[in-house]
Amino acid sequence: MLKITKLVTLLFMFVLIYNSIIFAESILSNNTSQTIKLDLYFFNNTAYVDVYEFTNSHDFYIKHYETKDKFEITIKNSKIYFSPSTSFCKINNQIYNLTYPVLQKNNSIYIPAFEFYEILKSANLALRIIEFNKSSLYVSPNIFNISDLLISNRKNGTLLILKTEKQFTKKEISSSISSSKWLNITLLNGMIDSVQISNIAVRFPVKKVRTIQSKESAQLSILLDSDIEDVDIDIQNQEIHFLLRNAIIENAQKITEMKQKWFIDTIILDAGHGGKDPGALGYNNLQEKDVTLPIALKLGQLIKDNLGLKVVYTRTTDVFVPLWKRTKIANESKGKLFISIHANAAQSSPHTRGFETYLLRPGKTGQAIDVAKRENAVIELEQMPQNYKDINEHFIIAAMAQNSFMKESEDFAALIQKNMSKNLNTSSKNRGVKQAGFHVLVGASMPNVLIEIGFLTNKNEAKNLAKKSYQNKIADAIYKAIVDFKVKYEKPLINE
Numbered sequence: 001m002l003k004i005t006k007l008v009t010l011l012f013m014f015v016l017i018y019n020s021i022i023f024a025e026s027i028l029s030n031n032t033s034q035t036i037k038l039d040l041y042f043f044n045n046t047a048y049v050d051v052y053e054f055t056n057s058h059d060f061y062i063k064h065y066e067t068k069d070k071f072e073i074t075i076k077n078s079k080i081y082f083s084p085s086t087s088f089c090k091i092n093n094q095i096y097n098l099t100y101p102v103l104q105k106n107n108s109i110y111i112p113a114f115e116f117y118e119i120l121k122s123a124n125l126a127l128r129i130i131e132f133n134k135s136s137l138y139v140s141p142n143i144f145n146i147s148d149l150l151i152s153n154r155k156n157g158t159l160l161i162l163k164t165e166k167q168f169t170k171k172e173i174s175s176s177i178s179s180s181k182w183l184n185i186t187l188l189n190g191m192i193d194s195v196q197i198s199n200i201a202v203r204f205p206v207k208k209v210r211t212i213q214s215k216e217s218a219q220l221s222i223l224l225d226s227d228i229e230d231v232d233i234d235i236q237n238q239e240i241h242f243l244l245r246n247a248i249i250e251n252a253q254k255i256t257e258m259k260q261k262w263f264i265d266t267i268i269l270d271a272g273h274g275g276k277d278p279g280a281l282g283y284n285n286l287q288e289k290d291v292t293l294p295i296a297l298k299l300g301q302l303i304k305d306n307l308g309l310k311v312v313y314t315r316t317t318d319v320f321v322p323l324w325k326r327t328k329i330a331n332e333s334k335g336k337l338f339i340s341i342h343a344n345a346a347q348s349s350p351h352t353r354g355f356e357t358y359l360l361r362p363g364k365t366g367q368a369i370d371v372a373k374r375e376n377a378v379i380e381l382e383q384m385p386q387n388y389k390d391i392n393e394h395f396i397i398a399a400m401a402q403n404s405f406m407k408e409s410e411d412f413a414a415l416i417q418k419n420m421s422k423n424l425n426t427s428s429k430n431r432g433v434k435q436a437g438f439h440v441l442v443g444a445s446m447p448n449v450l451i452e453i454g455f456l457t458n459k460n461e462a463k464n465l466a467k468k469s470y471q472n473k474i475a476d477a478i479y480k481a482i483v484d485f486k487v488k489y490e491k492p493l494i495n496e
């Protein structure tokens with residue numbers, strides 16, 4: 001056992017030496033003075049570094065949570081957690097294995113040296129071993145030299161500003177645009193803060209940002225949503241400006257389009273069922289259609305009175321409206337948010353209670369299928385069932401693929417659940433956000449959700465759902481979710 005371990009360690013060190021030499025060439029040729037020396041300590045034939053020496057020499061902040069016996073090191077935007085006697089450590093919510101345990105000895109704490117630097121590299125932290133001998137490691141300081149990316153739209157195009165810690169030369173920067181609209185920027189001798197840059201808020205015309213760190217260079221790949229004619233590169237101290245030039249009119253148009261797309265000015269409220277379709281039947285003959293309508297009407301009133309937005313109802317009285325017509329109404333009135341209100345039933349389990357919000361998605365759970373089946377059953381009652389003859393699982397999946405509002409619908413659903421939880425407190429139960437194929441949502445080309453406000457088959461819940469005061473609480477919760485959603489999605493537009 002010991003021999004194998006030694007052999008593996010030797011091999012590992014060889015690979016490290018080899019890599020370090022290559023790496024050292026690029027770094028040392030660039031920044032010879034920037035190395036830090038750390039002493040090596042050997043325990044059980046394994047090389048360790050003293051964690052306090054590590055943090056002091058780099059000027060990193062270290063915290064010891066004594067009650068949990070956990071250590072936390074902060075390196076820029078990243079946090080590293082580890083504990084004595086275990087080989088596991090956590091960096092930005094990712095768990096890594098150091099192979100050998102962290103040791104606590106002589107009033108200090110020791111971490112396996114080479115393994116620690118390997119995981120720092122895996123976690124995209126720009127700390128590297130440059131060279132080493134039997135007693136010391138020579139390591140790079142925290143050498144991210146590309147620290148942030150800002151996107152701003154100008155009249156003549158889009159300006160991408162790359163914040164750097166050193167001044168790059170024009171020779172070190174190259175860029176290219178692929179036919180699939182990826183802008184690739186390579187920075188020779190660049191060390192990119194991937195954690196920071198991959199978490200920036202992307203906005204038009206940037207759709208995605210990817211980073212790749214290699215030994216000699218950093219690469220940024222930026223997926224764009226518009227055609228770029230050319231890229232101008234300009235270096236200003238510790239910033240690199242990339243001006244992406246496109247046809248002026250096209251850019252201005254797209255910004256306006258985007259603002260229109262996101263500005264939530266019209267909300268579609270869909271009270272489930274109605275007329276000859278009573279929906280689910282519950283305790284004391286309570287009918288779904290009679291609960292959903294007053295909530296939709298109350299919600300509409302709150303929106304109009306407090307937000308001054310346009311509200312479009314799919315029904316305002318006890319009438320039958322086919323499902324296809326509901327989404328047609330939504331799309332034709334250019335709705336920006338579609339909210340379908342329903343109530344649940346579970347005939348065989350009268351104790352089941354709570355509220356849940358559904359998203360249209362493939363990959364349904366069994367229970368979700370039951371709810372979807374019941375809500376879709378109304379199609380049988382419609383006079384033109386041929387409108388749905390093509391609707392099957394494939395159709396739903398195809399509609400899903402086109403649904404570019406999934407992320408927004410998901411966020412909105414979560415906000416509804418959160419506000420319902422707050423407003424209904426212990427009188428109901430948060431059953432979470434779920435997914436199923438509801439026909440009423442198919443084709444709504446806007447963020448859309450279906451809320452099942454509670455179980456009509458649960459005696460207590462049915463009693464509550466029949467009460468005006470309880471219905472108002474639900475309307476108020478959905479209203480608050482709309483306010484939260486508007487704040488989240490309109491804020492970046494207003495700052496534009």
Ligand SMILES: [Zn+2]
Nearest residue numbers: 272279342343
């Ligand atoms: Zn329903």
